[in-house]
Amino acid sequence: MSKLSPDELLHLSKLSALRFSEAELRAFGADLEAVLGYVELLEQAPTEGVEPTSLPIPFPTPLRDDEPAEPLPAEEAVANAPERSGTAFAVPKVIDEG
Secondary structure, X not given: OOOOXXXXXXXXXXXXXXXXXXXXXXHHHHHHHHHHHHHHHHHOOOOOOXXXXXXXXXXXXXXXXXXXXXXXXXXXXXXXXXOEEOOEEXXXXXXXXX
């Protein structure tokens, strides 16, 4: 597995809206490398014949008919939002359009 470059780590931290010091970025890189290494190990597990959603014990998923219903009133939909702008959720900008 190739190591992530410092530029890739900075890019990932920006995408996730996280700020790291130089030391924290190195630790983040080491932790992320360990996680990716574990994922590579899991990819080697034999999975032929295993259903993608199989469980070790039967667990019936309750289903209901998908029928259209009236939507929530806009005021009620955003009533518990931490921040809002009128009847819309207000969220921090995370993508730079420049």
